[in-house]
Amino acid sequence: xxxxxxxxxxxxxxxxxxxxxxxxxxxxxxxxxxxxxxxxxxxxxxxxxxxxxxxxxxxxxxxxxxxxxxxxxxxxxxxxxxxxxxxxxxxxxxxxxxxxxxxxxxxxxxxxxxxxxxxxxxxxxxxxxxxxxxxxxxxxxxxxxxxxxxxxxxxxxxxxxxxxxxxxxxxxxxxxxxxxxxxxxxxxxxxxxxxxxxxxxxxxxxxxxxxxxxxxxxxxxxxxxxxxxxxxxxxxxxxxxxxxxxxxxxxxxxxxxxxxxxxxxxxxxxxxxxxxxxxxxxxxxxxxxx
Amino acid sequence: xxxxxxxxxxxxxxxxxxxxxxxxxxxxxxxxxxxxxxxxxxxxxxxxxxxxxxxxxxxxxxxxxxxxxxxxxxxxxxxxxxxxxxxxxxxxxxxxxxxxxxxxxxxxxxxxxxxxxxxxxxxxxxxxxxxxxxxxxxxxxxxxxxxxx
Numbered sequence: 001x002x003x004x005x006x007x008x009x010x011x012x013x014x015x016x017x018x019x020x021x022x023x024x025x026x027x028x029x030x031x032x033x034x035x036x037x038x039x040x041x042x043x044x045x046x047x048x049x050x051x052x053x054x055x056x057x058x059x060x061x062x063x064x065x066x067x068x069x070x071x072x073x074x075x076x077x078x079x080x081x082x083x084x085x086x087x088x089x090x091x092x093x094x095x096x097x098x099x100x101x102x103x104x105x106x107x108x109x110x111x112x113x114x115x116x117x118x119x120x121x122x123x124x125x126x127x128x129x130x131x132x133x134x135x136x137x138x139x140x141x142x143x144x145x146x147x148x149x150x151x152x153x154x155x156x157x158x159x160x161x162x163x164x165x166x167x168x169x170x171x172x173x174x175x176x177x178x179x180x181x182x183x184x185x186x187x188x189x190x191x192x193x194x195x196x197x198x199x200x201x202x203x204x205x206x207x208x209x210x211x212x213x214x215x216x217x218x219x220x221x222x223x224x225x226x227x228x229x230x231x232x233x234x235x236x237x238x239x240x241x242x243x244x245x246x247x248x249x250x251x252x253x254x255x256x257x258x259x260x261x262x263x264x265x266x267x268x269x270x271x272x273x274x275x276x277x278x279x280x281x282x283x284x285x286x287x288x289x290x
Numbered sequence: 291x292x293x294x295x296x297x298x299x300x301x302x303x304x305x306x307x308x309x310x311x312x313x314x315x316x317x318x319x320x321x322x323x324x325x326x327x328x329x330x331x332x333x334x335x336x337x338x339x340x341x342x343x344x345x346x347x348x349x350x351x352x353x354x355x356x357x358x359x360x361x362x363x364x365x366x367x368x369x370x371x372x373x374x375x376x377x378x379x380x381x382x383x384x385x386x387x388x389x390x391x392x393x394x395x396x397x398x399x400x401x402x403x404x405x406x407x408x409x410x411x412x413x414x415x416x417x418x419x420x421x422x423x424x425x426x427x428x429x430x431x432x433x434x435x436x437x438x439x
Binding site for chain 1: 349353358369370372373374375376377397398399400401402403404405406407408409411
C-alpha cells in the first residue's frame with residue numbers, strides 16, 4: 001500500500017533522485033575515509049649528500065628530544081625518486097606522543113642528529129595510531145628549515161611554539177644587552193602563557209620546556225605548583241619526567257619528617273607514663289613489705 | 291695613452307680598497323679543539339672567552355662507538371644554551387616502543403650542534419663534555435666575529 005502510494009506520488013522521481021544523491025555521497029565519504037588511512041607521510045626534497053631514507057623515532061620525554069640512540073628508532077622508510085616516504089602508524093599507541101623523523105648524510109651513521117644550521121636533519125611532531133600527518137619540505141639545501149606539517153591539528157600549535165622561541169635568535173639587538181634581556185624574558189613569558197592556557201597537555205608542556213623553566217622555577221615557584229596541580233591527572237611519561245625535574249618535594253619531605261618526629265614523641269610520652277607507673281608500683285610494694 | 295694607464299690603475303686601486311672597506315667584516319677568531327674518548331667517564335669543560343663579540347658561532351661534532359656522551363653549552367650566566375646526547379641511553383625511562391631495526395644496535399652514533407649567537411653575553415662560555423664509558427671523538431670549533439668599529 002505504501003509502495004503503491006509512493007509510486008503514484010507526483011514527487012516519486014524527486015525522491016528517487018534525492019535517494020541516489022545521498023547514496024553516492026555516502027559512497028564517496030567511505031572511499032575518502034579508506035584513502036586517508038592513518039599514516040605519517042609526505043615528500044622530502046633532498047640534496048645528493050643525504051641517504052634517501054627517513055627514520056622515525058619515539059621520544060618518550062621532552063628531555064630526550066636531543067638524544068640520539070639506535071633504540072629510539074622504531075621504523076625506517078625509503079624515500080623514492082620523487083621524495084615520497086610513508087610510515088604506517090596503526091601500531092602506535094592510541095594516546096598522543098612526540099615523535100621525530102630524521103635523515104642521515106651518506107658519510108654519517110643512520111643514528112645521527114644535527115641540531116641547528118642549514119643541515120639540521122630532524123623534525124618533531126605529535127601523532128597517535130589514528131592521526132594522519134603530512135610533512136613536506138620546500139628546500140633541498142635546507143631540508144628541515146622550510147617545512148610544513150599538516151593533517152593532525154596539534155602540530156600547528158607545536159610549530160607556533162617553535163617560531164616564538166626562534167625569534168630570540170633571529171633578533172638584532174643593536175648592541176644592547178639590556179634590550180636583549182628584556183625581549184628574551186618577554187618571549188619566555190609568552191611561552192609560559194601558552195603553557196598555562198593550552199588545553200592540549202603535550203603542547204602545554206612543550207611550551208613550558210621551551211621557556212627554560214629550569215632557570216625560572218626559583219623565582220616563580222607558585223606558577224609551577226599550580227601547573228603541577230592542574231595536570232595532576234596526566235600520567236604520561238612526559239609529565240612524570242617533568243615532575244621529577246622540579247624540586248617540589250621539599251614540602252612533602254618536611255611534612256613526613258614532622259609526622260615521624262611526632263610519632264616518636266608520642267611513643268616516648270607513652271613509654272615514660274608506663275615507666276613511671278611501674279616505678280610507683282614497685283615503691284608501693286617496697287613500702288608494704290616488712 | 292699614459293693618461294689611460296693612470297686612469298685604469300687608479301680605478302683598479304679604488305675597487306680593491308672598496309672591497310676591503312665596504313662589507314663590514316670584522317676580525318674573526320677561530321678556535322678548534324679535538325678530544326679523543328677512550329672509555330672514560332670523566333667530565334671535561336672547555337672554556338670559550340667572549341668579549342665584545344658581535345657573533346659567536348659554536349659547532350660541536352661527536353662520534354661515539356661505545357657508551358654514551360652528553361654535550362652541554364652554558365653561557366656565562368650559567369644558563370644552558372644547547373645540548374645533545376648520543377649513545378645507548380635515554381634520559382628518561384626506556385620507551386615502550388622497541389626498535390624494529392636491531393641490526394644497527396651496535397653501530398656508531400653521531401651528534402652535531404651548531405649555535406649562532408648574536409651579541410653573546412661577555413664572559414666564559416662553557417662546553418661540558420660528559421662521557422659515560424664512551425669511545426669516540428669530539429670536535430669543537432668556535433668562531434668569534436668582532437666589530438672593528
